[in-house]
Amino acid sequence: MAEAKVTITARNLTRSFGSGDERTLAVQEVSLELRAGEMSLLMGPSGSGKTTLLAMLSGLLRPDRGQVVALGRDLWRLSDKERERFRLRHCGFIFQGANLMPALNARDHLEMVLRWGAWMPWPEAKRKASEMLALLGLAHKATLLPEHLSGGEKQRVAIGRALIKQPDLFFADEPTSALDWEHGKHVVELLRDTAHNGATVVMVTHDYRILPYADRVYRLEDGRLSSIDTAKIATGVGPVPPFLGAS
């Protein structure tokens, strides 16, 4: 089978925080390739630099050194406005918290991205938002405010908001950390389906229960890439990675 298309290439990414004696290297000389149609996990202990790496890969945090080429564009050579347009067109994000606006209902959050991001007329944006909510199992919650949604439902709305513009690249930062496994599993399945429909999904997580769903796992330690595992983990065929604490 042909190798999936590489959509993001990172070369020698390095990023530090602070200065002088306080300076810490969060990510050091990390190079990796991410592919369309795959869900990749960035894993590692707290402080290992995985979130910093995600921020650099997604065009949100400028690296001190190194290069990120996403969909053929050198992200950190683009101007701020060009990078903004790139994110608008190609990137979806979900974060640890859903970060929904308390005053807007579930459908508003999805509509807003289409109306303000893609200049879509309101009736069409409304229809597409309703379709997406139905896909997420939230059709009956479309008009509810975030305060009337459960944690899992809020996170699904956040995913819907990120998916509604059909991004090529999807970045998720601990999307299940605030959810019980039942809701978390649903979120992970949604992201895996998104990947298998052709998107590149990168997820930072601590949650080992997600491993069976991943196509590729990048492990970081002290800011360096320490191992790369492929789908064998998911099927249980391959060796259990050392960081799982093999039993």
Add this chain to the structure above:
Amino acid sequence: MRRLYSLKILWHGRHRFLPAVLAVAFSAVLIAVQFGVMLGALAVTSRPIDHAQAQIWVGIGGVPSIELGHPIPKAWLYRVQAQPEVEAVEDYLYEFNYWHKPSGGSVHCCIIGARLEDSALGAVCDLTPEMRIRLTEPGAVVVDETELERLGLRRGIGETAEVVGHKVRIVGLVRGFKSIWGPYVFCSMQTARQLLFQYRPDQTQYLLARCRQRADVPVVVERLRRQYPEMAVLADDEFSLQTRLYWLTRTRVGIALGLTAVLALLVGLVITSQTLYAAVTASLREYAVLRALGLPRWRIGALVLALSFWIGLVGMATSMPVAGALGRLAGAIGAEVLLPLWLLAGTITVTMAIALVSGLLALRSLRLVEPANLLR
């Protein structure tokens, strides 16, 4: 409404935005009432012009305001009379003198002497036919009922006082002439000439004229100005406005009221911008997600400006009835407050501008929106 996210945010956060709405409303009420009080005070200065039938006022050249006239030759009357469009011309006195109170002490008063016939040009329309008849008696005067205390009188009608040694007697009371300088004292031309003895019989202070056709007034004014540059020739509305503007710009009354209005603007500006700033700061994470998704910063800025627009609108809607009620209340206790439509429109414009400038100031909080901060 369903399409406007800003309205939804405003309604959902109505408790948070209430101080801003109240600040805008407070500013609007203060501005409207302050200027209303000022207009009310200024209106009194020109009321002898506004309530008279004269269409053209002729005085000494360069007279800036009605109370600053000087004696002019009565013979100028023929110059005005010679204009074919003019139907009637008469003399008019408006001068200050001392009113000696019956109980002792004196006060500066403003004596207005005019002819009293029904068709007379200088008598204010507030003088009833009965008053005009009584005013023909020597020494008879009419004053404003709210000025009695200043004039040292108690009940008014029938009471007497003195003006430079001449006895005067109150024969009637009018309303709406509470002056910001000395009290107005209305009387006949004959009485006025007694009380203002510095005017020689061949002198007057103003000449008043009426045209057969109102539309001819500008033509006559223009012609007289051209022919006689030593005369100030003014249409009634022009002289009225000039008198009010003089009081507004040359006296401290206007300056004091203007400064208060500026203060009201600043209070509204500070409170509204701070409330909006706090509201935006409280939602930074939500805005940061929109930024991460690539929505442009100006879009989020437009949302903040839309919020400030609605705050301004709600504030205005709240303030207008309050300003109207305060105006009526002030009227009931004797202070005249004028709230013409143009003043209300101006207040709305200025206050909406405050709300929008507040929104612009609050936009600086959007600089703190950094999507990378969401990744922690």
